[in-house]
Structures are given as structure tokens and as C-alpha cells.
Amino acid sequence: DTGVSQDPRHKITKRGQNVTFRCDPISEHNRLYWYRQTLGQGPEFLTYFQNEAQLEKSRLLSDRFSAERPKGSFSTLEIQRTEQGDSAMYLCASSFPEGDATDTQYFGPGTRLTVL
Amino acid sequence: GDSVTQMEGPVTLSEEAFLTINCTYTATGYPSLFWYVQYPGEGLQLLLKATKADDKGSNKGFEATYRKETTSFHLEKGSVQVSDSAVYFCALRGTDSWGKLQFGAGTQVVVTP
Numbered sequence A: 001d002t003g004v005s006q007d008p009r010h011k012i013t014k015r016g017q018n019v020t021f022r023c024d025p026i027s028e029h030n031r032l033y034w035y036r037q038t039l040g041q042g043p044e045f046l047t048y049f050q051n052e053a054q055l056e057k058s059r060l061l062s063d064r065f066s067a068e069r070p071k072g073s074f075s076t077l078e079i080q081r082t083e084q085g086d087s088a089m090y091l092c093a094s095s096f097p098e099g100d101a102t103d104t105q106y107f108g109p110g111t112r113l114t115v116l
Numbered sequence B: 001g002d003s004v005t006q007m008e009g010p011v012t013l014s015e016e017a018f019l020t021i022n023c024t025y026t027a028t029g030y031p032s033l034f035w036y037v038q039y040p041g042e043g044l045q046l047l048l049k050a051t052k053a054d055d056k057g058s059n060k061g062f063e064a065t066y067r068k069e070t071t072s073f074h075l076e077k078g079s080v081q082v083s084d085s086a087v088y089f090c091a092l093r094g095t096d097s098w099g100k101l102q103f104g105a106g107t108q109v110v111v112t113p
Helices: none
Strands: A006-008 A008-015 A018-024 A031-037 A044-050 A053-057 A065-068 A075-079 A088-095 A111-115 B003-006 B009-012 B017-021 B023-026 B033-036 B045-052 B055-059 B063-066 B075-077 B088-093 B105-111
Touching: A006 A088, A008 A018, A018 A111, A018 B075, A031 A075, A044 A065, A065 A088, A111 B075, B009 B017, B017 B055, B017 B105, B023 B088, B033 B063, B045 B063
Parallel strands: A008 A111, B009 B105
Antiparallel strands: A006 A018, A018 A075, A031 A044, A031 A088, A044 A053, A065 A075, A088 A111, B003 B023, B017 B075, B033 B045, B033 B088, B045 B055, B055 B063, B063 B075, B088 B105
16 A cells, blocks of 8 residues: 555553654655644645645644644654644645646644643 | 525435535635545545536535536535445635635535435
């Protein structure tokens, strides 16, 4: 399977702990995206990388959140001092520029975070 | 800012019925429009897209037409199957962003035999 993979699939943590998620995009894709999805809602954009450069960040990405893509391949999303409101599904997507400049984002299965 | 509004679910249908899911948007200029589908236990998948006014996206029997005059991108299928049971998300990418997809809240569709 050469789709987008995410690890772990589930994470349970206590409030105040730090967590880190990993995303491995489709190998030839140079764009990578992070979204957050809460129950009954659509995904909300968090941040976007082109190669290793972080080009866009949402206001949702508070200073407790940090994302990296050091070599332009996999990416990590870290949440420091987790709060119960951080409980959500964290989705990663990747894409490659298409001719019409509207590249298709391919989503991974997500990491479900539960903060107790 | 940009936003997407889609009809609330769940929408419950019998097999072979006609499906419409309404989606309207607010955005400046000419955004690109998408429908994504999430089958039970699976990740989001692109169903279809349209990049300019009057474009029609189609896939797996589903269609949606980009209507600039009504700022709409309604999803339709003429004869649904039980396997179409899923959550459907309408989304847009605005002209001011190369990365961000703005999603609606999703519409759950349940098709019964």
C-alpha cells in the first residue's frame, strides 16, 4: 500500500502531557497538510508544507502546536501540554502539483487523540 | 472568510432512490470545489472536483456542477446503492491559498436495501 500513512492510529494521554504524531506522505508528493477533525464536523486546516518549508499556518495552530518536515519527506505534529479540547482526529494529507493547479489531496487514516 | 454550508444529515434513502446533497459556499473570486467521501472505517477520499464555473465533476455515478450564479455545488446520484452509505463532505479551496481546503460539516447518507 503506497498511500499516506499515520502513526500512531490511536493515542490516549493525560492532560498536560506532550504527544507527537507522524505522517508519511505518498513518496513523490512534495506537499503535505495537517487537519484536525472533531466529531460531527468537517476537517479544519492546521498547516501546510511544500517540501520542507511551512508555507501556511491556521490560527488554530496555537503556540502549543508545532509541525516539522525536516527533509521534505515525513512530517511530525507535536502538541505540548495537551488539553482536553485537543481531543480530535488529526489527519494528514499529501499532494503533487497537477496541471490545472488544483492538486488532489490524498488523506491518511488519521490519528485519534484522546486527552483524559 | 471562505465557508461551506451543506445540508444536515442523516439522509436516509432506499436503494435505487435519487440522492441530492446540497452545498453552497461563500468565497471571493473563483474557488475550486470538491466533494470528498468517507466510508465507514476508512479515510477521506476525493469523489469529484470542479475548478471553474459551469464545470461538471463526475465519478462513480455521482455528479456535481459548479454554479457561480447560485454559489452552489450540489451532489447528485440517480440510483444509490447500499455501498454508497457514507459521510459526504463538500469543500473548497479559495483563490488566496494553495494549501487550505475549507470543508463543510459533512452529510451522513444511509442507504437501506
